[in-house]
Amino acid sequence: MRNLSKKQKKMLWRILLAAALLIAIKLLPAEGWMAALCYLVPYAVIGWDVLWRAVRNIVHGQVFDENFLMALATVGAFGTGEYAEAVFVMLFYQVGELFQDYAVGKSRQSIAALMDIRPDYANIEQDGELVQVDPEEVAVGTVIVVKPGERIPLDGRVVAGSSALDTAALTGESVPRDVLPGDAVISGCVNQTGLLRIQVTKPCSESTVSKILDLVENASEKKSASEHFITRFARYYTPCVVLAAALLFAVPSVLLALLNPASLPSFLAGTVWSNWLHRALIFLVISCPCALVISVPLSFFGGIGGASKCGILVKGSNFLEALAQTETVVFDKTGTLTRGTFSVTAVHPESGYTQEQLLEYAALAEHYSNHPISLSLKAACRTDPDASRLSDVEEIAGHGIQAKVDGHPVAVGNSRLMERQKVSWLPCELPGTIVHVTIDGFYAGHIVISDLPKDDAKAAIADLKASGVKKTVMLTGDAEAVAKTVAAELGVDEFHAELLPADKVAWTETLLAARSARGKLAFVGDGINDAPVLTRADIGIAMGAMGSDAAIEAADIVLMDDKPSKIATAMRVSRKTLRIVKQNIWFALGVKAAVLVLGAFGAATMWEAVFADVGVAFLAILNATRCLHVEEFR
């Protein structure tokens, strides 16, 4: 009772009053027109708004709407002397509508609650005092204060304080993330333990929270094939049923009037025109496609909401639908299946150089590069780099770096760079990325850098296989040997190594051509450098996307954390949603068809008809709300 809106409460009172009146009239010994007059009172109480809307909509040229059909059916029932039934049907219809309204409102609320990550205020310090301001008004560069228990309102960088952040609302991850001064933090996380001072790096409209909310709210605009089907179906269904109702009344009535009563065909024998009118009215009650029109989009809406509870943002119902048909999953290796953080695992210098020297030259040459490999070289080099020793730096994409260190030409890169320089190089028995170094044009040795697979990568691949993915493919710019080791360790079916960004697109095209007509291809990347492939694939999945605008832009599905196992979770959410959509479609159509057939033969009453209309809609809505429950997948 307490959760009802004002409008719903009013309707509840009308229903109770009409029901009480109906019982009272049943007890009265009224007959004939007296009874009709009595029944008119509860009928008016419960149905005046339906009648009024029906009249108003006809004036506006809207003929086949629910109100009109219900009005026609109940007025018709009154006309054929079924007073009590007319009132009952209207009463039942209104009860059903109230239930429907309540259930839809409820699920809308729970989805909205899920999205309740929008911050209400930001604290800024003014004259030594904390003042709460609207996050929209905070300029980039301002330092905001976030107390323990508060939600971080804007994206920024920690300037003072350390704390643990609860990112569950964004990633579905329950383990808190520790932050220190210098770390980037994103809006929507809850500060758990310490006071943080954060310098704002993005205006409110571009913050992660705004982006996510925008994305999820817009998701219902991209409709799935099932939704398109229902919209088209609804457009034809109502006129067809109404036409059938008209024929069901007109044809037998004309035949009854024309034919000799003694030689009637069997289906007409013993019937009068008002029986046929009654059957036609039953048709009208069933002719509203509401159960489908509400429950199908609601299921997708719930599915998208449920997925976002797990830290999976789906940009449209169409992508959620496509995900269930995934046949091929293509992975980028670095940062997707592997951690993407490289570390030096071995240094093998040629004679004449020490390990330290080799590392130092390599680290210096890579000084200006932000490539993960460069970062690991710099991290491994113990001496402080002196950039003044470095000159003539040239980066050759897909090969490596050429530069001069202390005036000596140094080249640091892969085997392709060595071949380009026409220097003979030595292979290494260790798996990993091999960085070769030449000094003064002579081979000086190599450094082994490896990147470990993510903890859940192997389980993720196995999970995808178990949920029906036929082929998993790994694409990488890395060396063949590294790719082979990783592919074998993780159980990936196919891998292609030493690819340039353009080759990744080409391989994706080939794999797209090879998939079956109904199967879909998903590409999973970390959003860096793979935007073209993300857009080309049927479903582009970007991971670890917290705060990365490019990935959120290019992808169709965004995994907020960087766990590849979330892909299988997303597929499960998708399958569950589609299962529920199918159940609802078949259940609603089945019940309606059954009651239509029974009604045509005079075996269904108006009771069954009202159930087939509002009862089915109510049950379908309840079923649709199950899409929101994803606890089993977390």
Added chain:
Amino acid sequence: MKKRYNLTDLDCANCAAKMETAIKKLDGVKDATVSFLTQKLTIDADDARFDDIMKEVVAVCRKVEPDCIIHL
């Protein structure tokens, strides 16, 4: 220009679908979505005539579902 409006008292899903179809048919409207679930209207229409188009939108919506209010 693409804009989003809140709706109140949009009570039936079928009406939302009908409103959407009617709005899409208007001259100058590139795309429109009426979401029953979020109770929102998203419309993409000609910049130059946007205000006039919105007047027509309100008029067609009143025809389909008189109870529904578009918050301009």
